Amino acid sequence: DWVKAYGTYENTKSPLKMRLKGLFADHWQDDGFWSFKIKLNGENTFLGMKRFELQHPRTREYMNDWYFHKMSKNLGLLAPRYGFIRAFVNGERFPIYAFEESLDKRLIENNRRREGPTFNLLDKKLLNGRPQFYQNISFNQEKYYSKTAYGRSLIKRTERLIDGFNDGELMASEVFDIKLMAKALAINDLFGNDHSLRVSNIAFYFNPLTGLIEPILFDNQTIGDLSAIRLIGEKINQDFKKPFYYLDKSKDNPSNLFLMEFGLTGKLFL
Numbered sequence: 001d002w003v004k005a006y007g008t009y010e011n012t013k014s015p016l017k018m019r020l021k022g023l024f025a026d027h028w029q030d031d032g033f034w035s036f037k038i039k040l041n042g043e044n045t046f047l048g049m050k051r052f053e054l055q056h057p058r059t060r061e062y063m064n065d066w067y068f069h070k071m072s073k074n075l076g077l078l079a080p081r082y083g084f085i086r087a088f089v090n091g092e093r094f095p096i097y098a099f100e101e102s103l104d105k106r107l108i109e110n111n112r113r114r115e116g117p118t119f120n121l122l123d124k125k126l127l128n129g130r131p132q133f134y135q136n137i138s139f140n141q142e143k144y145y146s147k148t149a150y151g152r153s154l155i156k157r158t159e160r161l162i163d164g165f166n167d168g169e170l171m172a173s174e175v176f177d178i179k180l181m182a183k184a185l186a187i188n189d190l191f192g193n194d195h196s197l198r199v200s201n202i203a204f205y206f207n208p209l210t211g212l213i214e215p216i217l218f219d220n221q222t223i224g225d226l227s228a229i230r231l232i233g234e235k236i237n238q239d240f241k242k243p244f245y246y247l248d249k250s251k252d253n254p255s256n257l258f259l260m261e262f263g264l265t266g267k268l269f270l
Helices: 066-074 105-110 142-146 149-166 180-193 232-238
Strands: 003-009 011-018 036-040 051-057 082-089 090-102 118-127 130-139 203-206 212-216 259-260 267-269
Touching: 011 090, 066 082, 066 090, 066 180, 090 105, 130 149, 142 149, 149 212, 180 212, 180 232
Parallel strands: none
Antiparallel strands: 003 011, 011 036, 036 051, 051 090, 082 090, 118 130, 118 203, 203 212, 259 267
């Protein structure tokens, strides 16, 4: 549950709401160094952010996600602000904590994009402790965009693209920014880990200027041995009968993911 609280940064006190964060126990271990979601009220921001998360760096393998987000931004991908601060909770000194920007319009603006909706392809509800995949779109700040005719039109445009692609009526190049999607795959190969491409982690942004959907990568964590984990395309080609990323185009299957077609690279499953 969200609870009311206050936060202080550089002698500025801000009212806020906060709650615990995390599906798994690494976010709320017995040592009490838990993870939190923060929403600032009023006019104040924290380093330009109104919504962000605070978590022990161990949840992101310490420095690994810092490197990952820096490189993502350098390649032109949308990337959240991510860094480290000294934290105190109820007067108790905590270890150095990591902050990570949440999905909202400030993340988009900080990446020099025109404001547009962000969304996930994941039902946020849980069944037996696991997130359930589904075909509908889970918009972030849907109430905010539903307040204006322009905002509602952006939501409808996004829905038409995803539905058209899922129904096979639109090509990947008509829906997604293929160059940015390719960079997202490449950076995961470079880091030797594809955790940020899983449907439970990857988010998307509809760019109203290009009319295309861009990826937003979160939670990559590990820097792995590429010789052991293999390139994403290699895994798809060699393990095609049972790939890590699979596709079931059946409308009745709630675990339906999306088929991406990248020209000469063949078919990749996200």
